Amino acid sequence: MSVIRNLRRLMRRAYKRTVDLSHPARSPLGSSVVNCVIYENGVRQPGAYPAEEALARVRKAGTGFVWVGLHEPSGEEVTRMTELFALHPLAAEHALHHHQRPRFERYDDTLLAVLKTCRYVEHGELTATSEVVDTGELLVFAGPDFVLTVSHGRHGSLGPLREALESVPDQLAKGPAAVLHAVTDRAVDDYLAVTDALQNDLDAVETQVFSEDAARADPGHIYQLKRELMELKRAVAPLDRPLQQLAAGPTTPIDAELVPYFRDVAGHLTRVTEQIASYDALLDSILQAHLAQVTLAQNEDMRKITAWAAIIAVPTMVCGVYGMNFDHMPELHWEYGYPAALGAMALACYVIHRSFRRNGWL
Structure with missing residues (x-):
């Protein structure tokens, strides 16, 4: 697997020199x-x-x-390439229309890989509308003597990958299947990078929810992060089973020599899938914890309101009785009746207040 490690190191170096596919200088x-x-x-x-x-x-x-590499081709260009490489009629539809489900599909002696390219979008602070995961699309047609790549989006440049492969001719000599492996490996490595970056957002949300000021945490942040994670999941999850099948044994155009390489990619994809599943479960737990904290805060407020209502009910009741203006009232004509009534009400309120404080309601 030293070849894979060297190839990945070269790809990381070349990635720093990435040039936008849509730039005219890249399309002579x-x-x-x-x-x-x-x-x-x-x-x-x-x-x-x-x-x-x-x-x-x-x-x-x-x-x-x-x-041959294409970037957002027109219908005429797709038709020309389909006829040139004798691709299945459905291939033209796949190459022209993006937003397809990731998969590996075989057409006679040609293997089609539909991959989602993913990029983590840097942001200063997570909000309810933050874009965290940006996706594009990449199609790879690998035949006996050709590779046709079709990309959609502005961050799926294969220029660095091509340069890295050309620096390892022994790997590139394995044919179109080696290119298919390199493209798939690059896509899965990008998934890993995105999941690692998402960990920071997850930690930030978790810290906010379990802080002292948790009541002011915005559940929209949690939901937005969960929705962006779902977008990443839609790009990764469908590839698990097809990659496992490619890693199980040789198949056209993948010979036995390249099977271990696809097995390595399948292992990395499994790691990404497990990370996404754990992130999703953690976000569910964080959301439930936030809702529980909100409910608890509301219960605390209701107990305080109830306690103060009980305290105020005592003087209200006494004042209501004396406000009836009957001739015969307790201590009605006593010189100290008024301050005595006020003192009794104050004492009763004090005793009730102490009782609520002792029970944690106030």
């Missing part, structure tokens, strides 16, 4: 064609060729493969 061969390159024995061949000529050269030589 057309409005959506990012790159079209021929590889033989893992070595990039010089020259820039149209996709048709590049594929004809590879098939005439009988070795190597061509890698």
Whole structure:
């Protein structure tokens, strides 16, 4: 697995030099064609060729493969590539329309991978409308002698990945399946990076809920983070079973030599899935704890209101009785009757107040 570690290290270095796929300088061969390159024995061949000529050269030589990258192609460009590589008719629909469910799907001798690209959106403070996870889409068609990648979104550049692969020709010499592995591995590594970054937001929400001023915590923050986590889950969860199947044994176009590499990616995806499940459970617990704290605070307020109402009821009752203006009232004509009544009311209120304080109601 040292090859995988070296490849990942090179990808991280190259990622710092990422160039936006939609930039005109990255598309010299057309409005959506990012790159079209021929590889033989893992070595990039010089020259820039149209996709048709590049594929004809590879098939005439009988070795190597061509890698064509597209970014948000038009319908005409997708149709042209579909006819060129003899893809299944459904492939054109998949390549043209994004917002699809992640999956691996086989069409004869071509394997289609639909992947979601994910990026953590930096933000100063989590709010009820904060965007935390930004997703794009990447499709990879891996055939016997070609790789066709179609990306949607502005953060799925494969330029750094291509550079990293070209620096390891022995890995790239394994053919289109090696590119499929590298793209999948890059996507899963991005999922790991996003889940690690989400831990900080989770800690911030947890600290806010269990702080002394927990009553002022906004449940909208918790819900927003849970919704963003759900978006990440929709990108990750559907890939678990297909990757496990690819890791189980060789299948076209993945030979036995590359099976351990896909097994490694499947292991990392399992880790991401487990982290998302634990985050989701923790958010549920935090939300329940917040609701319990709100309910407890409301109960405390109600007990205080009830206690003060009971205290005020004593002088109210006494004043109500004396306010009836009957001729024969207790101590009505006594010189000290008025202050005595006030003192009795004050004493009664004091005793009730002490009782409530002793029981924790006040």
